[in-house]
Amino acid sequence: MNPIKGIRVLVVDDEPNILQFLELGLLNEGFEVKTAPDGMAALTMIPQFRPHVAILDVMMPGIDGFEVCRMLKKSENVAIIMLTAKDEVDDRVKGLMLGADDYMVKPFSFEELLARIHARVRNQFPMLAGEASFGPFRIEDRRKEIQLEGRVLELSPTEYELLKFLVVNHGIVMSKALILEKVWGYDFGGDENIVEVYIRSLREKLGDREHRLIRTLRGAGYRVDLP
Structure with a gap:
């Protein structure tokens, strides 16, 4: 085991x-x-x-x-x-x-x-066991791999951490400030608009052109909605 x-x-x-x-x-x-x-x-x-x-x-x-x-x-x-x-x-x-x-x-x-x-x-505690499924997503943390409906997504390390954070907390609105703290680290000194850049890239890789998976809530942040 x-x-x-x-x-x-x-x-x-x-x-x-x-x-x-x-x-x-x-x-x-x-x-x-x-x-x-x-x-x-x-x-x-x-x-x-x-x-x-x-x-x-x-x-x-x-x-x-x-x-x-x-x-x-x-x-x-x-x-x-x-x-x-x-x-x-x-x-x-x-x-x-x-x-x-x-x-x-x-x-x-x-x-x-x-x-x-x-x-x-x-x-x-599925994430502590190294893998978990959330709707169409499957996260294998030890392999640093996320699948969408069985298809392995080609993600950079930061894209992986961002998508994992949003999927694990699906249904909850995550502000840019919170995303920066949890994904980039509390001491990140860059522009918070970097979150928008990475969200755009994730949507392209997810085929989420209509923003049905990663929703934008103006003035509040982002939320992953699972089918």
């Missing part, structure tokens, strides 16, 4: 052996890992660590995994995998009703857990 860089995983379990086993295994796979022995400790570290994936044991003293799951789903965009020593339907249903994304029963295979983590990341 290809490693996914930059993914933060929080493991919460009151069994030290499981914490150590999962921490070492996940670190070896390239993940950033934090561990917590109980629900309270997990909740205190979440605001700074901001995990992409949380692996929660159901049965813990104090705040159990169900309550941590409920509180996490209220405030964070996080994929939650619940662990339990009991293979009971009621526990599965309760966890899923509270927002859990997946469920595993102890003892479990590390390889299977790893596969489920990768699946959740691809589903909830």
Whole structure:
């Protein structure tokens, strides 16, 4: 399985052996890992660590995994995998009703857990996995390649970053100032009209003569509308 860089995983379990086993295994796979022995400790570290994936044991003293799951789903965009020593339907249903994304029963295979983590990341954080589809567009970030309806677009590095920024944020109006900051960098000292030049070039390469894909909103900026 290809490693996914930059993914933060929080493991919460009151069994030290499981914490150590999962921490070492996940670190070896390239993940950033934090561990917590109980629900309270997990909740205190979440605001700074901001995990992409949380692996929660159901049965813990104090705040159990169900309550941590409920509180996490209220405030964070996080994929939650619940662990339990009991293979009971009621526990599965309760966890899923509270927002859990997946469920595993102890003892479990590390390889299977790893596969489920990768699946959740691809589903909830596709750009971190290196590729994602948005309407007719497919972005493969590792290859620095964008396809439109299966056709690979011939883009310069700046055109690639600009189109990716607009497509990922489709439906949202992006001002020239924001585009300059995110694509060219906050310290860019040139004329903001350079954005117009690159938008014109992108429209030509997209065959967007009627500006249906990249729309101009006068005085506001640009917006990508997906069919």
